[in-house]
Amino acid sequence: MISFKNDYSEGAHPQILEALLTSNYVQESGYGEDSYCQAAAEILRKKLGNNAVDIHFLAGGTQTNLIAIAAFLRPHEAAIAAHTGHIFVHETGAIEATGHKVLTAEVKDGKLTPAHVEEILNAHTDEHMVKPKLVYISNATEVGTIYTKKELRLLSEFCREKKLYLFMDGARLGSALCSAGNDLTLSELPDLVDAFYIGGTKNGALLGEALVLCNEELKQDFRYHMKQKGALLAKGRVLGIQFLELFRDNLYFDLATHANSMAYKLRDGLKEAGVSFLSESPSNQIFPIFANEVVQELKESYHFEIWGKVDERHTAIRLVTSWATKEEAVTAFVKDIRRILQPQ
Amino acid sequence: MISFKNDYSEGAHPQILEALLTSNYVQESGYGEDSYCQAAAEILRKKLGNNAVDIHFLAGGTQTNLIAIAAFLRPHEAAIAAHTGHIFVHETGAIEATGHKVLTAEVKDGKLTPAHVEEILNAHTDEHMVKPKLVYISNATEVGTIYTKKELRLLSEFCREKKLYLFMDGARLGSALCSAGNDLTLSELPDLVDAFYIGGTKNGALLGEALVLCNEELKQDFRYHMKQKGALLAKGRVLGIQFLELFRDNLYFDLATHANSMAYKLRDGLKEAGVSFLSESPSNQIFPIFANEVVQELKESYHFEIWGKVDERHTAIRLVTSWATKEEAVTAFVKDIRRILQPQ
Amino acid sequence: MISFKNDYSEGAHPQILEALLTSNYVQESGYGEDSYCQAAAEILRKKLGNNAVDIHFLAGGTQTNLIAIAAFLRPHEAAIAAHTGHIFVHETGAIEATGHKVLTAEVKDGKLTPAHVEEILNAHTDEHMVKPKLVYISNATEVGTIYTKKELRLLSEFCREKKLYLFMDGARLGSALCSAGNDLTLSELPDLVDAFYIGGTKNGALLGEALVLCNEELKQDFRYHMKQKGALLAKGRVLGIQFLELFRDNLYFDLATHANSMAYKLRDGLKEAGVSFLSESPSNQIFPIFANEVVQELKESYHFEIWGKVDERHTAIRLVTSWATKEEAVTAFVKDIRRILQPQ
Amino acid sequence: MISFKNDYSEGAHPQILEALLTSNYVQESGYGEDSYCQAAAEILRKKLGNNAVDIHFLAGGTQTNLIAIAAFLRPHEAAIAAHTGHIFVHETGAIEATGHKVLTAEVKDGKLTPAHVEEILNAHTDEHMVKPKLVYISNATEVGTIYTKKELRLLSEFCREKKLYLFMDGARLGSALCSAGNDLTLSELPDLVDAFYIGGTKNGALLGEALVLCNEELKQDFRYHMKQKGALLAKGRVLGIQFLELFRDNLYFDLATHANSMAYKLRDGLKEAGVSFLSESPSNQIFPIFANEVVQELKESYHFEIWGKVDERHTAIRLVTSWATKEEAVTAFVKDIRRILQPQ
Structure with a gap:
């Protein structure tokens, strides 16, 4: 069986394992205060062209989202997300468990616009309702789309005007930044968002996300929040070593480029075979539509996720x-x- | 510089890294539903001589403590711990952040007795105070001591009588079970406590703790709690592979035995040199007392933790x-x- | 200025104030353990025809909702509500602040049906999503509608089958039970819902809601939850005295009947004048639609709430x-x- | 039976009930935005000699404490209290339920000094421990003592130097300010503390506490926190009317003076009869010590609280x-x- 189920089915890229091996006997400080984490943060600051950002390494995406959002908000403040946003449905109420409501806008393509956010602001007028304070976006989004520079700039300006924090979930940031239609660069992000994370788990690491705090207001005491939520790994070096390897040269982007090119090859091959798609995704997730019986047949040889019914006879799957x-x-x-499609 | 600062200064035991390497390209399910986690749980259940326990793999000790305790308690219920208990001081209020008070007893040697717990029960009489419901102990304790079988049995019986859950933090369970004075075995634990964890991070793993749920009441829906608190790793296999390697043969106990024997050698050598100790610790943490100027001199060649002032001129350190x-x-x-001590 | 803004613009019914006066010098126990609270609970149990229910008196609706729901649910469990449900928008994230997500169904008339709930259950399939566990309904609803006996029975049966708690917010239960189309009685509720509250604040009391716990599972330790959330009034008698007066004879229902009859008179008068309504409400809230300039003119002599724009030129108001x-x-x-409408 | 059990055994002072009666039919805005609350806040600001403070009316002490502290602190921050502090033991973990640890100092007389606080600060050095941020004191304290102006000034200066908020629980502030040894005035408090509350429930009101926010940082959005925690009463007027009556003239202080003078009379009478006391209390709680059999006999005619065993044969009670x-x-x-004591 071949799996197109997700981008975390295997272990880590071999260079990363190699880096873990070669560093294994070096004695280091615990809890992310080791020299690898420091070096990784230093390299990331260089790649970001920004010496002022704070960088913290965490173990996974839900953990990063919940700690960041809980640290950024006061008790009565709420996050705004697309209805397809990962924090809204697929994190078991992790944000609500820290006491904060997630407000949602119905979106078509996984992306929030100023108009979506404004509608929510207008509906929250006084202390009988939560106070919207943070806008959560994903890039790439949960449906494979990406933000253009212009879209992100407009959203960023709107958030600043309305005193909202803009937080970008970058679980698949590598794929987004290396995708065909992308015009954003990593180094532009610190000016556009208040905080974001660079996903490692879904782009070659064993585990690990690098959270980048850009807005000065959000930096203070962040390690307290990490410890309190169980996110300071004793051997924090494990995360630093991996990000050091991913960003020492260009590995992070090479891996994402490979993933994307495999997605494009798959997409183009299916298109040629006459397959249609639920959406135009330029990143490493694609959503082809098949007749139900085709899906059944595919299941015998491949792992993938059923995305949803398109009509009575057709189903979209995620590859x-x-x-x-x-x-x-x-x-x-x-x-x-x-x-399957051309049986003769 | 040599470090005796803690038991997480290096990476992982080489067999564990080797296991990560050889399994690296196998495609597996995510979130701990992979075959390695299943096999590791299976082996642990065998070693525990108990097929009924549920086993979950988590990334670290604070994470395990906070998720377990928050999952076990209702909102008005509280945990009881020794005043030296890790959850009371050294986890940044992680338990309180989930809404639960930690009640403490002053103890001499890191260990709770039925008398300690009873005094707290007697002081909590009605709904104007929290309701004590869970007893948290560590084995080995934070000061290096261990519970004897008799001590644990008495505490266990008392907790059952009073309808309190007994939860054991096993961050250093390996060292405890392999220490000189120990008369407990791993397989006796499921009968004595309601839940406990087997610490991997401090005994050779890169990261990872195996939480064992023994009491039927505590098992339901536990994975929801893990996901909600950000503890379901996408590549959960990373944890399973390590525990599989630690328990496939006897590696876990071999490593702990080595750590203990190094501690004994250190202790005996210091005793022979006339050094006295803050406490009798049979596990991998020892607490020698030195004149302040000796501590200063040691600092130049070794990393270790200052444990506390003994008197104006003497300090205990932790090795x-x-x-x-x-x-x-x-x-x-x-x-x-x-x-240093015999300068001529 | 006359106010139709809400049902809490005045103080309390004079009989209630009288009862406070006559009991004023009696010395009583604090925190709801006084003889008035006991007597009020006793009378309510009689009116409910059910000796097994537990009854607690609280100060207000949001307080009652948040304490009940937080006490009933485990951390990963969620409440289901209509998108118009009071807990979803108008309680400042009170439920989320206790850690629980509120899932919503789009409804037309403020009421949830088994089909609404089932759709939510079907969408929540595993531990990556919250676990729906409680269904929150209001009777009368936030848009003035009421549940018929049949509707409530169907929902109740569905909830039991699916092991969901059914909780009824009765802020305006008096108006619902005394309204024209109602076929439910107070004494039928304990069999149909797991918990509900009888609203005092909006039906003649100074403040106060009587929470009725019907399901045995929900009763234990409830006073702990009240105390922990700041809801045990030192002079709890204040609440007991009022409910005693409301239910000693028939005052509660008399007051609701008066409120309804005033609403009907208003509705009928407006209908005769050619006014149309946003919805058919049989309770003490009605929602007439006026041209925008009529609303402006009305504002000069009356207080009321703007409910929403119907089209560019018309607005619904709430009376x-x-x-x-x-x-x-x-x-x-x-x-x-x-x-105004007939200017000659 | 006569009760000396507490200061909330009766209803309200008759002037207050009278004020509720005369205002009963006036139509007012809900949720504390009525003219009575505004007038009461205005009068309080005058009495405080401070136009800048924000004033909010809440229903009870635990509610006020938990909402204020939760609103003031960020998630990783903790409160410091005396071990006798009401929030530490007698509020069912209300502060912890909002996510915050309560750190305690052992005190002799219910009062915190800079030395107590400093010791706690020194013990909390990094992100593995909570960050102390707020000092909670009560005046009068839970054991009847009061803060002198000098004591409060020293503590206030220390807190400002260490960037700690100083919060005063004034459940019995009336008694403190009217007691024999007191040299503080109400109008000095806004300069000395960051927030405090003026207790109504224990000084003649039916229910109600007036929270005074002095520090600008603590004012923003406070009504959101009140609503979220269920503390915005629909008929908020009930609280405003009472405080208006208490402070319109001098009623608040007259009532406290009466309570104190009764306590003094009791104390002096007992002293003359040879009774000794657990502590010197200048406020409305006194703690005489009796032989156990005397306590038994007293129980037949009086309600009071057993405070604690003094030795095998003697018990302190609270009057x-x-x-x-x-x-x-x-x-x-x-x-x-x-x-009883002189039987011949």
Whole structure:
């Protein structure tokens, strides 16, 4: 069975494991105060072209989202997200468990616009309702789309005007920044958002996300929040070593580029075979639509996620590629589809 | 500089890294539903001689403590701990952040007795005070001591009688179970406590703790709590692979035995040199007392933690050994002490 | 200025003030353990025809909702409400502040059906999402509608089948039970819901809601939750005295009947004047639609709430009547409308 | 049976009930935005000689404490209290339920000094521990003592230097300010503390506390916190009317003076009869010590609280006087004691 189920089916890129091996016997401070974490933060600050940002390494995406949002907000303040936003449905109420409501806008393509946010602001007028204070976006989004520079700038300006924090979930930031239509660079992000994270888990690391705090207001005492929520790993070096390896040269972007190119190959192959898609995704998640019986047949040879019913007879599925996806797997899938769809 | 600062200064035992390497390209399910986690749980259940326990793998000790305690208690219920208990001081209010008070008893040796708990129960009589519901103990304790079988049985029986959950923090359970005076076995624990965890981070793993849920009442929906608190790692396999390696043969106990034997060698060497100790610790943490100027001199060649002032002129320090402690380091330390204390 | 803004613009019904006066010098126990609270609970149990329910008196609706829901749910469990439900928008995230997500169904008339709830259950399939556990309804609803016996029975049966708690917010239960189309009685509620409250504040009391716990599972330790959330009044007698007076004879229902009859008179008068309504409300809130300039003119003589824009030129307003609404006020309003709409 | 059990055994002072009666039919805005609350706040600001403070009316002491402290602190910050502090033991973990640890100092007389606070600060050095941020004191304290102006000034200066908020629980502030040894005035408080509350419930009101926010940093959005925690009463006027009556003239202080004078009479009578006391209390709570059999005999005619065992044969009890305590009750108690102690 070949899996296109997600981008965390394998372990880590071999360079990362190698880095863990070679550093294994060095004695270091605990809890992220080791020299690897420091070096990784230093390299990231360079890549970001910004010496003022604070960088913290955490173990996973939900953990990062919940600690950041809980640290940023006062008790009566709320986050705004797309209805497809990961924090709204797929984190088991992690944000609410820290006491904060998540307000949502219905969106078409996974992306929030100033108009979406404004409508929510207008509906929250006094102390009988929560006070919206933070806008949560994902890039790439949960449906594979990405923010253009212009879209992000408009949202950023709107948030500043309204005194809202803008927080970007970058679980798949690598894929977004390396995707075909992208015109954003990593180094532009600190000026556009108040905080964001650079996802490692879904782009070649064993585990790990690098949270970047750009807004001065959000920096103070952040390690207290990490400790309180169980996120300061005793051997924090494990995270630093990985990000050091990912960003020492260009590995992070190389891996994302590979994942994207496998997704494009898959997409193009399916398109040629006459397959249509739920959405235009330029990143490493694509959403082809098949007749229900085709989905059944595919299930015998491939792992993937059922995304949803399109109509009575058709279903969209999600195919995800990663740094580890092999070209043969893509070729095999396309070939199988051609065989299934054109049986003679 | 040699470090005796803690048992998490290095990476992982090489067999564990090797296991991560060999499994690296296998595609697996995410979030702890992979075959490695299942196999590790299976092996642990065998070692525990108990097929009914539920086992979950988490990233660290504070995370495990806070998720377990928050999942076990209703909002008005409180935990009881020794005043030296890790959850009381050294987890940044992690338990309180989930809404629960930690009640404490002043103890001499890090250990709770039924008498300690009873005094707290007697002081909490009605709904104007929290309702004590869970007893938190550590084995080994934060001051290096261990529970004997008899002590644990008495506490266990008392807790059952009073309908209190007994939860054991096993961050250093390996060291406890392999220490000189110990008469407890791993397989006796499920009958004695309602839940406990087997610490990996401080005994050779890169990261990871195995939480064992023994009491049927505590099992339901536990994965929801893990996800909600950010503890379900996407590549949960990372934890399973490590525990599989630690318990496949006897590695876990071998590593703990090594750490203990290094601690004993250190202790015996210091005793011979005339050094006295804050407490009798049979585990991998020892607490020698030195004149202040000796501590200053030691600081130039060794990392360790200052434990506290004993009197105006003397200080206790904490020395911790681990799976990675080299005999040369111990010998060197003892030799240095002999030189410092007997200068001619 | 006459106010139809809400049903809490005045103080308390004079009989209630009288009861406070006559009992004023009696010395009583604090925190709701006084003889008045006991007597009030006793009378309520009689009216409910149910000796097994537990009854607690609280100060207000939001307080009652948040304490009850937080006490009933475990950390990963969520409440289900209509999108118009008071807990979803108008309580400043009170439920989320206790850690619980509120899931919502879009409804037309303020009421939840089994189909609404089922759709939410179907969308919440595993531990990556919260676990729905409690269904929150209001009777009368926030848009003035009421549940028929059949509707409530169907919902109740569905909840039991799915192991969901059914909780009824009765801030305006008096008006609901005394309204024209109602076929429910107070004594039927303990069999149909797991908990509900009988609203005092909006039906003649100075302050106070009587929470009725019907399901055995929800009763234990409830006073702890009240105390922890700041809801045990030192002079708890204040609440008991009022409910005793409201239910000693028939005052509670008499007051609600008066409020309803004033609402009907208002509605009928407006209908005769050609006014249309946003919804058919049989309770003490009605929602007439006026041209925007009519609303402007009305504002000069009356207090009321703007409910929402119906189209560019029309607005719905909310008119609320109460135990204290005078017939002259209703007559004056209808007369003014007639004058405004028929300018000759 | 005569009760000296507490200062909330009766209803309200008759002037207050009268004020509720005369205002009963006036239509007012809800949720504390009525003209009575505004007028009461205005009068309080005058009495405080400070136009800049914000004033909010709440229903009870625990509610006020938990909302204020939760609003003032960020998630990782903690409160410091005396071990006898009401928030530490007697509020069912209300502060912890909002996520914050309460750190305590052992005190002799219910009062915190800079030395107590400093010791706690010194013990909390980094992000592995909570960050102390707020000092909670009570005046009068839970053991009847009061802060002198000098003591409060020293503590205030220390807190400002260390950037700690100083919060005063004034459940019995009336008694403190009217007690024999007091040299503080109400109008000095806004300069000395960051926030405090003026207790109504224990000094003649039916219910109600007036929270005074002095520090600009603590004022923003406070009504959101009140609403979120269920503390915005729909008929908020009930609180405003009472405080207006208490402070319109001098009623608040007259009532406290009466309570104190009854306590003094009781104390002096007992002293003359040879009774000794647990502490010197200048406020309306006194703590005489009796032989155990005397306590038994007293229980037949009086309600009071057992404070604690002094030795095997003696017990301290708590006697509380109030605005409603009758001189006859005091005389009767003293007479009974004389009779019991001098049996011939």
